[in-house]
Amino acid sequence: xxxxxxxxxxxxxxxxxxxxxxxxxxxxxxxxxxxxxxxxxxxxxxxxxxxxxxxxxxxxxxxxxxxxxxxxxxxxxxxxxxxxxxxxxxxxxxxxxxxxxxxxxxxxxxxxxxxxxxxxxxxxxxxxxxxxxxxxxxxxxxxxxxxxxxxxxxxxxxxxxxxxxxxxxxxxxxxxxxxxxxxxxxxxxxxxxxxxxxxxxxxxxxxxxxxxxxxxxxxxxxxxxxxxxxxxxxxxxxxxxxxxxxxxxxxxxxxxxxxxxxxxxxxxxxxxxx
Numbered sequence: 001x002x003x004x005x006x007x008x009x010x011x012x013x014x015x016x017x018x019x020x021x022x023x024x025x026x027x028x029x030x031x032x033x034x035x036x037x038x039x040x041x042x043x044x045x046x047x048x049x050x051x052x053x054x055x056x057x058x059x060x061x062x063x064x065x066x067x068x069x070x071x072x073x074x075x076x077x078x079x080x081x082x083x084x085x086x087x088x089x090x091x092x093x094x095x096x097x098x099x100x101x102x103x104x105x106x107x108x109x110x111x112x113x114x115x116x117x118x119x120x121x122x123x124x125x126x127x128x129x130x131x132x133x134x135x136x137x138x139x140x141x142x143x144x145x146x147x148x149x150x151x152x153x154x155x156x157x158x159x160x161x162x163x164x165x166x167x168x169x170x171x172x173x174x175x176x177x178x179x180x181x182x183x184x185x186x187x188x189x190x191x192x193x194x195x196x197x198x199x200x201x202x203x204x205x206x207x208x209x210x211x212x213x214x215x216x217x218x219x220x221x222x223x224x225x226x227x228x229x230x231x232x233x234x235x236x237x238x239x240x241x242x243x244x245x246x247x248x249x250x251x252x253x254x255x256x257x258x259x260x261x262x263x264x265x266x267x268x269x270x271x272x273x274x
Contacts, residue, residue: 055240068245076223080222083143087211088203088204090147091154091203091207095151095153095203099156099196103159104162120156131217131218132214136218137219137220142215145210146207146211149210157198161193161195201254204254227239
């Protein structure tokens with residue numbers, strides 16, 4: 001009896017060749033995108049704005065390397081990340097309970113709805129200016145700014161996730177005598193998790209922008225402080241170098257931490273995709 005060779009499926013049920021092709025396409029897209037961006041930047045610097053107004057990527061790259069090599073980046077980077085982490089943690093600490101109350105009670109939804117909408121509609125620059133006026137250059141200002149601008153998106157997404165729960169599953173669980181803790185763990189959390197994670201990713205994208213803005217307006221350390229310092233010295237290469245260093249780090253966090261965490265937590269959904 002002849003045996004037919006069968007390709008071994010990779011994790012998730014996909015053939016290795018399909019996984020490899022998708023990875024190659026993803027890497028190729030990333031390289032083409034970055035290369036195209038650098039090419040357009042170089043052309044704009046050489047043909048339109050000039051190297052003084054818009055320094056070329058090579059010039060910015062050398063300044064970035066000097067900032068990293070001298071240790072300035074770590075010195076100012078650590079305070080920025082700590083403020084961002086504290087503020088984002090505050091947003092999660094407040095946003096999840098508020099979202100849970102909004103999603104499970106009409107009274108609490110009516111109580112919190114307008115406040116969360118208003119808090120999410122206020123521009124980030126308003127929080128930055130208020131933090132400077134109220135708290136000066138203290139660490140509490142950036143933390144509260146990040147927390148206030150991020151919290152509404154977490155709360156609203158958690159509430160929407162609870163609204164999307166199939167109540168027939170809850171009723172069936174009650175009919176079979178399942179405990180409340182079991183219903184929360186096996187029905188509510190899996191239903192709410194995709195919405196909550198989407199809110200976390202969106203609020204994180206807004207949080208680090210507001211963090212930088214707050215540091216630019218009122219801080220004595222951090223990446224935003226260095227951006228303002230370079231701006232006051234009319235150093236365009238220095239200002240762009242600090243901005244790009246922080247942006248690159250945030251992109252790496254988004255791509256290699258949040259995206260991978262999302263794929264791991266919701267791998268049961270990815271396995272069902274063609």
